[in-house]
Amino acid sequence: MEDSGSISRRTVLRAAAVAGLTAVAGTAGAGTGAATTGGAPQPGFPQSGFPQPGFPQPVTVRRRPVPGRVPSVLEQVLDVRFAEVEVPGHGRITTRAYNGALPGPTLRVRAGDTLLLTHVNGLPPNPAGSDHGPRMPHRPNSFNLHTHGMHVSPAGHADNVLREFAPRAAAGDPEPRYRTVVHVPADHPAGTYWYHPHLHGSTAEQLAGGLAGVIVVEGDVDEVPEIRAAADVVVCVNELKLRDGRVPAFTSGAWLTGVPSVFTVNGAVNPVLALRPGEVQRWRLVGATAFTALSLRLAGPTGELTMHRIAQDGVTLPAPVAAGTVELVMGNRVDVLVRGGAPGRYELRAERVEQPLLTVEVAGEPVDPPMGLPAALPPGRPPLDERDVTGPDREVVFHVDPGVFPQPFPDAFRVLGNHPTPPARPGGDLRHDPAYGLYDPGYVNHLLPLGRTERWTVRTGETSPGFNHPFHLHTNPFLVTHRNGVRLDPPVWHDTVGLAGGHPGESVTFLVRYEDFTGRAIAHCHQLHHEDLGMMQTVEYVEG
Numbered sequence: 001m002e003d004s005g006s007i008s009r010r011t012v013l014r015a016a017a018v019a020g021l022t023a024v025a026g027t028a029g030a031g032t033g034a035a036t037t038g039g040a041p042q043p044g045f046p047q048s049g050f051p052q053p054g055f056p057q058p059v060t061v062r063r064r065p066v067p068g069r070v071p072s073v074l075e076q077v078l079d080v081r082f083a084e085v086e087v088p089g090h091g092r093i094t095t096r097a098y099n100g101a102l103p104g105p106t107l108r109v110r111a112g113d114t115l116l117l118t119h120v121n122g123l124p125p126n127p128a129g130s131d132h133g134p135r136m137p138h139r140p141n142s143f144n145l146h147t148h149g150m151h152v153s154p155a156g157h158a159d160n161v162l163r164e165f166a167p168r169a170a171a172g173d174p175e176p177r178y179r180t181v182v183h184v185p186a187d188h189p190a191g192t193y194w195y196h197p198h199l200h201g202s203t204a205e206q207l208a209g210g211l212a213g214v215i216v217v218e219g220d221v222d223e224v225p226e227i228r229a230a231a232d233v234v235v236c237v238n239e240l241k242l243r244d245g246r247v248p249a250f251t252s253g254a255w256l257t258g259v260p261s262v263f264t265v266n267g268a269v270n271p272v273l274a275l276r277p278g279e280v281q282r283w284r285l286v287g288a289t290a291f292t293a294l295s296l297r298l299a300g301p302t303g304e305l306t307m308h309r310i311a312q313d314g315v316t317l318p319a320p321v322a323a324g325t326v327e328l329v330m331g332n333r334v335d336v337l338v339r340g341g342a343p344g345r346y347e348l349r350a351e352r353v354e355q356p357l358l359t360v361e362v363a364g365e366p367v368d369p370p371m372g373l374p375a376a377l378p379p380g381r382p383p384l385d386e387r388d389v390t391g392p393d394r395e396v397v398f399h400v401d402p403g404v405f406p407q408p409f410p411d412a413f414r415v416l417g418n419h420p421t422p423p424a425r426p427g428g429d430l431r432h433d434p435a436y437g438l439y440d441p442g443y444v445n446h447l448l449p450l451g452r453t454e455r456w457t458v459r460t461g462e463t464s465p466g467f468n469h470p471f472h473l474h475t476n477p478f479l480v481t482h483r484n485g486v487r488l489d490p491p492v493w494h495d496t497v498g499l500a501g502g503h504p505g506e507s508v509t510f511l512v513r514y515e516d517f518t519g520r521a522i523a524h525c526h527q528l529h530h531e532d533l534g535m536m537q538t539v540e541y542v543e544g
């Protein structure tokens with residue numbers, strides 16, 4: 001398909017405004033016909049609500065209605081190259097970015113739609129000698145695309161993370177273009193998802209520079225009257241790792257030692273969001289992060305603001321759940337409703353993170369009567385039935401082998417359990433074996449037949465409290481039923497679930513049903529440098 005390459009001027013202006021770009025021309029930019037909106041008011045937003053000056057939102061790209069057809073198409077160019085980006089509250093950085101901004105554009109679709117993406121790789125050629133094999137960082141200027149959490153095909157040109165979008169081979173060659181075509185199933189849950197590059201070996205370095213964006217699937221939950229009345233606010237959290245304004249090259253296992261995290265919300269450090277007393281906003285919290293699990297509270301000198309969880313990982317809950325603390329581990333999305341209370345400043349803070357993620361200023365004329373919260377929600381997915389489980393349980397153990405760390409790439413991050421990658425030297429010292437439990441692109445760890453419901457238990461032996469190894473499975477969401485053997489009531493759908501360190505043996509148990517799509521995909525730790533170093537397994541969905 002031809003790419004018109006046209007750039008909406010408004011998009012460019014918005015990108016420039018958000019990202020402080022000095023030059024967008026030449027990035028081969030943004031929309032290719034999809035309606036693009038930035039700071040302009042949206043119909044249906046309350047006057048007190050969003051958008052508002054001072055609080056950034058990513059550029060929004062909307063589906064383009066096709067006459068006579070209910071499902072439609074969202075077409076977008078995602079241009080990746082090094083860009084100078086102004087990060088308000090931090091300063092100017094040079095980073096790999098989508099369309100010159102951080103984060104990339106928010107893509108809004110509906111179930112049944114098709115996402116047509118053109119990827120331009122404008123990065124320099126990969127450095128010579130940068131291909132060190134499957135268990136070391138490699139090819140830092142190659143990427144691909146993962147639609148994190150979406151139940152879509154992992155094959156072909158869809159959510160296929162085994163593809164590589166390589167840069168030009170030599171400076172001066174034309175910039176290569178690649179296509180992604182994702183058909184969103186007609187029964188796909190409405191909710192919050194995200195996209196990011198997921199080429200094994202370069203994922204962590206690219207996420208550390210903020211290469212990520214949000215996908216919103218619109219639908220039933222948006223029609224709940226109390227939610228429809230609430231401002232729809234994207235809160236995309238990126239975790240940047242910068243030294244002298246750049247992501248350091250991933251040249252050893254210790255590459256991030258001493259490199260503090262810079263957390264941004266929609267590309268800014270601690271932006272200020274205005275909320276009126278009695279006003280309800282709907283926040284889409286997106287953990288577009290790779291390194292640190294965030295345990296969030298929203299509090300100020302006059303007390304706390306309650307976050308009412310309405311969705312986890314893109315799946316609407318049966319009813320709002322009032323939460324003092326919201327867990328947002330790397331990769332998670334949590335949608336919450338927040339109502340303005342007593343006037344004053346409140347900070348959204350994460351445990352063990354010095355800087356607030358954002359500040360809420362409750363001020364202005366109260367909304368009277370106060371906006372309501374829904375009593376019930378349209379659940380995004382029916383639960384699975386444990387009586388349908390067949391086959392032996394699968395066990396996955398995230399193992400870190402601390403005895404080997406002096407080496408630059410220590411082969412320390414493994415996946416054990418009952419489907420490990422086999423050892424190269426059976427009978428040897430398995431923990432120090434260069435193959436055992438490490439990712440091998442030629443080995444399928446789990447054959448998963450369509451139509452089957454199975455139970456998995458994932459554990460970690462991590463002793464360090466600051467280290468969380470989130471488990472993420474591609475293509476099919478899973479229903480978490482137990483944590484540390486204790487049943488959850490009700491169980492909760494996830495695509496990524498945290499495994500906190502500090503309590504060796506920490507475990508989660510979930511049910512998963514393999515549905516609709518065949519093909520190879522992956523299961524891995526969402527501390528993405530662990531994934532790049534081998535804490536990953538291959539799954540293959542096959543006809544049942």
Ligand SMILES: [Cu+2]
Nearest residue numbers: 469525527530
């Ligand atoms: Cu890990």
